[in-house]
Amino acid sequence: MAAACIFCKIIRGEIPSMKIFESDKTLAFLDIGPLSKGHSLIIPKYHGAKLHDIPDDQLAEVLSVTKRIAIAQGVQDYNILQNNGRIAHQEVDHVHFHLIPKPNEEEGLG
Ligand code: 5GP
Numbered sequence: 001m002a003a004a005c006i007f008c009k010i011i012r013g014e015i016p017s018m019k020i021f022e023s024d025k026t027l028a029f030l031d032i033g034p035l036s037k038g039h040s041l042i043i044p045k046y047h048g049a050k051l052h053d054i055p056d057d058q059l060a061e062v063l064s065v066t067k068r069i070a071i072a073q074g075v076q077d078y079n080i081l082q083n084n085g086r087i088a089h090q091e092v093d094h095v096h097f098h099l100i101p102k103p104n105e106e107e108g109l110g
């Protein structure tokens with residue numbers, strides 16, 4: 001845990017979030033600035049800024065949860081995005097996977 005980290009604060013409940021899933025190792029919640037309806041963030045509870053800072057077992061569960069949320073949402077088309085470093089557009093220095101549903105035209109942009 002890092003005292004000043006926004007996502008660690010969400011894990012501790014110090015900042016409110018719309019939680020989708022929680023386990024001992026993993027938390028998933030809706031992105032505050034969604035790129036599409038249902039855009040979620042899946043994070044390890046272990047604090048690390050970049051992918052290579054996170055233990056394998058934590059990463060394995062995060063990816064498994066990401067897959068299960070996609071199944072539960074019923075989305076057929078989606079992007080998984082994971083940024084590392086400012087040049088790569090990372091804003092929050094706590095590893096997170098974006099799950100961004102891509103609705104079809106009938107469903108609109110969400
Ligand atoms: P990054 O650019 O670091 O990959 O993405 C960070 C994401 O975190 C952005 O999509 C942004 O909307 C989201 N975000 C930043 N602060 C908060 C917050 O306090 N709550 C939630 N739910 N999402 C946040």
Ligand code: ZN
Pocket residue numbers: 001002005006007008009046047048093094
């Ligand atoms: Zn953190």
